[in-house]
């Protein structure tokens with residue numbers, strides 16, 4: 599994990615990780631950094647993805663992120679451990695977010711080939727709070743997963759940037775069974791912070807990962823939006839519910 603965040607932060611406090619996802623330009627990386635993001639997601643290996651980056655672009659933006667003191671995270675659907683390790687090496691990115699339905703052996707294979715990699719495994723949660731991959735959580739941890747990320751899977755099978763929020767009760771039920779800290783994703787906004795008081799207080803809560811809610815009216819990652827997220831999620835304990 600990054601030097602700034604060696605372990606799970608105190609619940610809802612200033613140590614809460616904030617990851618802004620899907621940067622495609624140095625300007626977006628700088629905006630996320632200026633807003634207070636700790637991590638920025640760079641898509642590589644998401645065929646057809648609107649924020650998919652060529653390897654050399656991901657490498658450049660990773661260096662840009664680091665120059666701002668922000669940890670770059672490679673976000674990928676890839677499931678070939680050798681290719682993932684090579685991509686991490688060539689882009690110079692340590693954190694690898696496996697955003698598809700990769701099995702524990704993919705995590706293990708990545709760690710074998712790239713011992714310095716920090717695998718983040720996404721667990722997909724449906725509208726009823728069900729998470730099919732939950733039964734694999736211990737196996738993911740044994741394979742070397744350092745952090746989980748809970749994200750929405752829609753009824754029609756869409757994953758990633760759904761903009762749809764997870765139900766807090768379902769999140770808590772899953773969090774109780776996780777052997778590693780987790781980031782919350784799925785339609786995260788500043789206003790929705792008030793719905794997650796108990797989630798933020800959970801000992802395994804590490805922070806939030808935001809794509810849609812970190813963007814301005816022009817669709818780009820925005821310093822203002824990230825600043826609002828940072829204020830809400832890092833200091834927002836017990837706030838009254840805001841109107842969205």
Ligand SMILES: O=C(O)c1ccccc1N[C@@H]1O[C@H](COP(=O)(O)O)[C@@H](O)[C@H]1O
Pocket residue numbers: 619620639644647648673674697749757758759760761762783784785786807808809810811
């Ligand atoms: O946005 C996508 O289509 C996507 C594709 C593949 C992997 C991840 C993707 N998006 C990620 O989904 C979460 C939550 O996004 P949101 O805040 O609900 O919009 C985030 O990690 C996005 O980068």
